[in-house]
Amino acid sequence: MKRIIFLMFVVFAWFVSTSRLHAQSIITFDAPGAGTGGGQPGGQGTLAFDISPGGTILGVYIDSSFVTHGFLRSPGGTFTTIDAPNAGSSAGQGTFAFSLNQAGAVAGYYLDASNVFHGFLRSPGGTFTTIDAPNAGTGLFQGTLAGNINPVGTIAGFYIDPSGVDHGFVRAPGGALTSFDAPGAGTGAGQGTITPFGTNINQAGEISGAYIDSSFVSHGFVRAPDGTITSFDARGAGTGLFQGTFMNSINPEGVVAGFYADSSLVNHGYVRTPDGTITTFDVTGAGTGAFQGTSPEGINPAGTITGQYIASNSFPFHGFVRTSGGAITTFDAPGAGPGGFQGTFPASNNPEGAITGYVIGLDNVSHGFLRTP
Numbered sequence: 001m002k003r004i005i006f007l008m009f010v011v012f013a014w015f016v017s018t019s020r021l022h023a024q025s026i027i028t029f030d031a032p033g034a035g036t037g038g039g040q041p042g043g044q045g046t047l048a049f050d051i052s053p054g055g056t057i058l059g060v061y062i063d064s065s066f067v068t069h070g071f072l073r074s075p076g077g078t079f080t081t082i083d084a085p086n087a088g089s090s091a092g093q094g095t096f097a098f099s100l101n102q103a104g105a106v107a108g109y110y111l112d113a114s115n116v117f118h119g120f121l122r123s124p125g126g127t128f129t130t131i132d133a134p135n136a137g138t139g140l141f142q143g144t145l146a147g148n149i150n151p152v153g154t155i156a157g158f159y160i161d162p163s164g165v166d167h168g169f170v171r172a173p174g175g176a177l178t179s180f181d182a183p184g185a186g187t188g189a190g191q192g193t194i195t196p197f198g199t200n201i202n203q204a205g206e207i208s209g210a211y212i213d214s215s216f217v218s219h220g221f222v223r224a225p226d227g228t229i230t231s232f233d234a235r236g237a238g239t240g241l242f243q244g245t246f247m248n249s250i251n252p253e254g255v256v257a258g259f260y261a262d263s264s265l266v267n268h269g270y271v272r273t274p275d276g277t278i279t280t281f282d283v284t285g286a287g288t289g290a291f292q293g294t295s296p297e298g299i300n301p302a303g304t305i306t307g308q309y310i311a312s313n314s315f316p317f318h319g320f321v322r323t324s325g326g327a328i329t330t331f332d333a334p335g336a337g338p339g340g341f342q343g344t345f346p347a348s349n350n351p352e353g354a355i356t357g358y359v360i361g362l363d364n365v366s367h368g369f370l371r372t373p
Contacts, residue, residue, distance in 0.1 A: 026333050026371045028359060031071045031079050034061035038364045041341040045366030048073075048356040050100045050198060050348045057356050058100040059368055065090075070097030070108060070122075073368070084110035084120050084128055097122075098147040098197035107149035108197075109157070119146030119157055119171075133159035133169050133179060146171070147197030148207075156201040158209075164189030168209060168223070170201070182211035182221045182229050191216065198348060199249045199298055208250040208258075218244035220258060220272070234270045234278050238263035245270075248307075249299045249348075257299040259307075267293030269322070271305065283320050283328055287312035294320075297357075298348040306346040306355050317343030319371075321355065333359035333369040344369070 035044030044066065048059035055075035060068050067089055070082030084095045087110035097108040104124035109117050116138055119131030136144045136159040146157035153173035158166050165187055169179045182193045195201075195209040205225035210218045217239055221231045237245045237260035247258040254274040259267045266288055270280045286294045286309040296307035303324030308317045316338050319331045333344045336359050346357035355371040 024331065024371055024373060026331065026369055028334055028367045028369045029073065029077070030367055031059075031061035031073070031081075033063055033069065033081070035064040035066070036363075036365055037064060041360050041364045042358075042366045043364065045358075046071075046368040047358040047366050048347060048368035048370075049098050051350045051354055051356040051370075052100050052104075053102055053351050055350070055352070055354060056100065056104070057368065057370065058097050058106060059356075059358070060096055062366070066092060068094030068096055070095045070106070072100070072106070082106065082122060084118075084130075086110065086112055086118070086130070088113040088115070099149045099199065101149045101151050101153065103151070103153075105149055105153055107146045107155045107157070109145045109147065115140050117141070117143030117145050117160070119144040119155070121146070121149070121155060131155065131171060131177070133167070133177060135159070135161055135167070135179065137162040137164075144169075145197075148195060148199065148201040150201045150205065151203045154201060154205055156195045156207045157197075158192075158194050166192030166194050166212070168193040168195050168207070170205070170207060170223075178227075180223065180227065180229070182209070182219075182231060184213055184219065184231060185211035186214040186216070188214060196248055199251075200247065202250050202252050202254065204252070204254070206250060206254050208247040208256045210245065210247045216241050218242075218246050218261075220245040220247045220256070222250070222254070222256065232272065232276065232278070234260040234268075234280060236260060236262050236268065236280065238265070248297050251299045251303065252301050253303070255299060255303055257296040257305045257307075259293075259295045264288075265290040267291075267295050269294040269296045269305070269307065271296075271299070271303070281322065281326065281328070283309040283330060285309070285311050285330075296322075297346055298355075300349045300353070301351050304349060304353065306349045308343070308345050314338065315340040317341075317345055319344040319346045319355070319357065321349075331371065333357075333371070335359055335361040335367065337362040337364070346371075
């Protein structure tokens with residue numbers, strides 16, 4: 001009897017493993033020219049940030065001199081390098097590409113030789129347009145950072161003024177730029193209104209973001225196309241320094257995903273529907289110590305969320321997928337390292353359910369990955 005039970009277990013285990021194999025596949029990739037040096041985790045290598053409905057991947061690679069370059073990877077695996085014309089060529093400088101729309105237009109920013117930020121739009125044909133907000137600072141690590149583009153070509157981002165304060169902006173396809181500040185945003189250096197990079201503007205022109213108040217607490221907001229700003233806080237969000245509610249993505253239906261940091265600096269995921277309902281969640285096994293927990297990154301039209309979590313027994317990062325119904329599946333990309341700040345970092349998921357991001361291995365080098373259903 002025990003032998004029969006054992007054989008049944010083996011068959012069941014084989015079925016489960018085979019089902020998982022067919023349910024999803026993960027490949028890793030490296031952009032030509034990406035550095036292979038170690039040092040700090042993710043210091044060199046390939047980092048993927050966005051994926052289009054057709055499977056084109058956008059990201060950056062950091063070369064052996066620690067200069068950053070954007071890239072596009074076609075569904076067939078062909079790479080195109082993206083370098084803004086006036087991007088700096090010293091360590092830490094270069095071109096940072098973050099958002100891609102269905103037409104193939106790219107939004108991002110570059111850091112010039114004086115370490116000033118400038119936003120850019122790259123057309124599908126490769127033409128660059130520089131974006132500088134009128135009140136952006138021109139000092140060290142000031143300037144304009146574009147990081148989101150929707151299907152019609154509207155761009156969202158933020159700029160840093162001469163006092164070091166952040167302000168949101170939206171740029172119409174024709175080039176008209178409107179700046180905005182969320183009510184309650186702080187006016188000191190390191191405070192203000194931020195639109196994170198990636199998928200934080202949808203086709204309707206709704207923008208998701210966060211603002212940092214005068215106490216350095218973060219609060220979420222959604223900006224409607226008419227400019228109306230609605231702020232919110234996830235239940236359980238801390239009210240201390242560097243705590244609060246953070247936004248990471250908005251889908252075409254206006255559903256947003258992000259995380260909040262509680263009073264113990266533990267991260268928890270949440271999803272907010274257009275009517276204001278907020279549902280919080282934690283990946284099973286996510287840690288409950290400071291800087292551990294669950295951190296959503298992307299949400300697709302179906303409401304499926306992807307992101308990463310840190311387990312309770314260590315600090316490597318692991319990927320997860322959460323369906324709109326709440327079912328969560330975890331995964332690790334091949335070669336993920338087990339050390340601190342190593343592991344799997346999902347960034348974006350497309351309508352077909354493909355996920356892209358990057359993985360950091362034992363060598364502390366970043367490698368892009370693609371997970372397909």
